[in-house]
Amino acid sequence: MVAEPDPEEFKIHPQKAQELGYTYNQEPPPPEVCQFCGRLLYHYGAVMPGQRHVFTWFDEAERCDCAGAHEYWRQQDEAQKAAKEAEARRKEQERIAQRMRKLLDDSGMGGRFQTRTFERFVVDDENRRAFRAAKRYADSFSLMLPARDEAGRVRPPKKERNGLFISGTKGTGKTHLAAAIANQLIQGGTPVICMTMIDLLSKIKATFDRGGGASEADILRIYKDVPLLIIDDMGTEQPTDWGLSKIYTIINARYEAYMPTIVTTNYSGEELIRRMTPPNDDGYTAAKTIDRLQEMCGGIEMSWKSWRLR
Numbered sequence: 575m576v577a578e579p580d581p582e583e584f585k586i587h588p589q590k591a592q593e594l595g596y597t598y599n600q601e602p603p604p605p606e607v608c609q610f611c612g613r614l615l616y617h618y619g620a621v622m623p624g625q626r627h628v629f630t631w632f633d634e635a636e637r638c639d640c641a642g643a644h645e646y647w648r649q650q651d652e653a654q655k656a657a658k659e660a661e662a663r664r665k666e667q668e669r670i671a672q673r674m675r676k677l678l679d680d681s682g683m684g685g686r687f688q689t690r691t692f693e694r695f696v697v698d699d700e701n702r703r704a705f706r707a708a709k710r711y712a713d714s715f716s717l718m719l720p721a722r723d724e725a726g727r728v729r730p731p732k733k734e735r736n737g738l739f740i741s742g743t744k745g746t747g748k749t750h751l752a753a754a755i756a757n758q759l760i761q762g763g764t765p766v767i768c769m770t771m772i773d774l775l776s777k778i779k780a781t782f783d784r785g786g787g788a789s790e791a792d793i794l795r796i797y798k799d800v801p802l803l804i805i806d807d808m809g810t811e812q813p814t815d816w817g818l819s820k821i822y823t824i825i826n827a828r829y830e831a832y833m834p835t836i837v838t839t840n841y842s843g844e845e846l847i848r849r850m851t852p853p854n855d856d857g858y859t860a861a862k863t864i865d866r867l868q869e870m871c872g873g874i875e876m877s878w879k880s881w882r883l884r
């Protein structure tokens with residue numbers, strides 16, 4: 575262990591410096607007078623051990639140790655400490671706010687999604703079950719994430735079906751509840767991506783069109799690694815071969831890593847497989863994709879009169 579240097583070795587009283595014949599470039603500032611006891615307070619000089627030279631004189635005079643000065647410095651130090659702590663808190667809050675802004679920017683949650691919260695969801699007899707299931711999901715999200723053992727291997731999450739498959743007729747609040755989960759988690763600092771399947775694919779396509787295979791791999795990795803991925807409106811538009819293969823890649827990667835995924839869709843079962851099958855395709859990949867999802871997700875059914883028609 576290296577001993578802490580003694581700070582006394584690095585400073586010297588101006589009278590002692592004079593007595594010992596230290597050299598210096600500037601005269602020491604005149605001493606000040608303690609406002610409490612009247613003692614002279616000197617500006618010490620900065621020195622290096624073994625060198626008889628004063629580099630500079632300290633701007634602040636030495637502190638007096640009389641009772642009055644003692645109390646004065648105690649208050650000064652306390653005030654300075656409080657100011658430092660307030661500044662650190664302000665910085666921390668700014669950092670959190672910035673992280674939240676970034677999480678929201680990255681989430682794909684456009685302005686409309688951001689207003690869809692649990693608070694704004696009107697609960698009635700038809701949608702109560704769905705609401706509670708979604709709220710419970712958001713509240714216990716930590717149970718949905720896989721764990722790692724001491725060797726760093728991924729272990730299944732506490733909740734085996736750690737995703738949600740929200741299906742039902744149009745306008746019943748499926749997207750609203752999925753977005754409410756996203757908003758709550760983002761508020762808690764958890765990164766979430768929430769996008770329609772088509773937007774998700776065009777985002778991959780955009781990096782693809784810009785060229786450079788690395789960027790497509792990068793964005794796919796983000797979709798695989800984000801703690802919660804929400805794919806809104808699955809099956810509304812028929813994917814191409816390419817699109818379906820990307821969706822399968824993402825869902826399969828999340829399946830293998832036990833990562834939670836939420837899907838909203840107007841379809842289920844065979845019909846969803848049909849809607850997800852690209853033109854002139856045997857439907858095998860679509861079936862595999864939906865199969866995986868069904869294994870990963872608990873179901874929420876939301877079929878009633880559209881809220882948009884109220």
Ligand SMILES: Nc1ncnc2c1ncn2[C@@H]1O[C@H](COP(=O)(O)OP(=O)(O)OP(=O)(O)O)[C@@H](O)[C@H]1O
Nearest residue numbers: 694695696743744745746747748749750840881882
């Ligand atoms: N219970 C509710 N309380 C308040 N607003 C609701 C409720 N249900 C739906 N809405 C609102 O109705 C509109 C339609 O809901 P949403 O987009 O969630 O439906 P959806 O089930 O996703 O429909 P689609 O199948 O067409 O995608 C949204 O503006 C949503 O905020």
Ligand SMILES: [Mg+2]
Nearest residue numbers: 748749807838
């Ligand atoms: Mg929707």
Ligand SMILES: [Zn+2]
Nearest residue numbers: 608611638640
């Ligand atoms: Zn004093």
